[in-house]
Amino acid sequence: MAGLFILQRKKVSFNILVLGAxxxxxxxxxxxxxFDAGAVAQSMRWIGLVGEIYVRLLKMAVIPLIFVSIVCAIINQKSGRQLGRVAAWSLVFLLGTAAVAATVGGAAAIGFGLSAEGIAIGESEAATAHSLEEAAGGMGLLERTIVEIIPSNPFYxxxxxxxxxxxxxxxxACLVGIAVIGVRTYEPEQAELFTxxxxxxxxxxxxxxxxxxxxxxxxxxSLMTGTVAGSDFSGILKLxxxxxxxxxxxxxxxxxxxxxLAALGLNPLTYCRKALTALTFAFTSRTSAGTLPLTVRTLTEKMGVSGGxxxxxxxxxxxxxxxxxxxxxxxxxxVMVLPTVGRTMTPGFFLVMVLTITVVSIGIAGVGGGATFAGIMVLSALGLPVGIAGLLIAIEPLIDMGRTALNVSDGMVSALGTARIxxxxxxxxxxxPRAEFVDQASGH
Known part of the structure; x- marks a missing residue:
């Protein structure tokens, strides 16, 4: 970390610093x-402190950034119709790519011949599976999840x-922005002051x-050190x-x-290079919500997407x-759980699975545990047992890193597609190629 600080003071490229880290x-x-697990745990108490503080700082900035930025995007819009187009195309890209991803995931599982029948289960996995089954039993329906998007207490x-x-x-934020536009029709001075x-x-x-x-x-x-140092490589080999x-x-x-991106006339290699920092952090932190400030700054300053x-x-x-x-x-x-209940995958059921996953993908939080929550929702909706998620404890962190990076990429590609159209x-x-983060205070 001292070496990173020295390189940063020497104005070494931000991307190089990220790759070096x-x-x-x-x-x-x-x-x-x-080393011994106890010694590693003692070391990671201090090494992991930096990563934990950094993630908390990013999460601290998420809500203010979302609220203020979206309100400003709406009140600075010249046309409400433009805002509607942006929202509609955003949903088209986000849900459309989710449907494709569900198809790809199902096809990969079938192609690799995955099945939960041959996976051994230990005590910890069994306990987790039992707790997941209990959670699924008390979980609200999909409609409830959608309704809860509307907060009964906005301050909470x-x-x-x-x-x-x-x-x-x-x-x-959308309601506040739209309200300001309404206030302009009869109290323009107050609306201008608020703006x-x-x-x-x-x-x-x-x-x-x-x-x-x-x-x-x-x-x-800090985060990647903790992930590698605490990985269960024997469990990874089993699965x-x-x-x-x-x-x-x-x-x-x-x-x-x-x-x-290529179909939209945007160079995919340019995207890969400019998205590298955000995707690397998403990979190491395993939180797309915590990566949001970095995602937004990458889109606006490196890729030219409008702030709104x-x-x-x-x-x-x-x-x-x-x-x-x-x-x-x-x-x-x-795909893995179907053989355990004596069922086979048919084209009709595959289509139902993809549609169910696309709908359920609305409202899944971009934080640790989001994938498990999504899995429980889909399995429950299809009438399948949910305990399989407990069988994958050992490899969850390793796979979650890649999944989170893909989540963030999906958000950026959807934003680029929406902005392009x-x-x-x-x-x-x-x-x-020179477009880079700009620290407005220092000018760097």
């Missing part, structure tokens, strides 16, 4: 993994609590987010086929994202249509 963390974590929603807090804040205050607050929030983002290399080093099937599906969806589209689409992407956690993973669980993309910025 990732490579150093993998090597250091692998070294720690060879603004604290970021609850599985649907992100979507609730998006809704509140000035919100724009000033937006500038302040953006600067705070930028200050936090500059700490990304340190957070990645190697599931790991390979999962990452095959994840890589296939990254290829779909690249093809979608970047904030709205990326915020929706945290809880809608997550390709990794809410689509690929549930589809693979369904609605005319909110500055393609010259997207194509500019």
């Amino acid at each position: 990732l490579g150093g963390a993998i090597a250091f974590g692998a070294l720690l993994n060879r 929603a603004m604290t970021g609590q609850g599985a649907n807090a992100t979507l609730s804040v998006v809704l509140i 000035e205050w919100m724009n000033a607050l937006n500038t302040l929030v953006v600067e705070i987010v930028m200050m936090i983002i500059m700490l990304t290399p340190y957070g990645i080093f 190697l086929k599931f790991v390979l099937a999962s990452y095959s599906a994840i890589l296939a969806m990254f290829a779909v994202h690249a093809a979608l 589209v970047a904030n709205l689409t990326a915020s929706l992407g945290v809880s809608i249509g997550q390709n990794g956690c809410a689509a690929i993973y549930p589809a693979m669980l369904v 609605t005319g909110n993309l500055r393609k010259e910025v997207y194509d500019d």
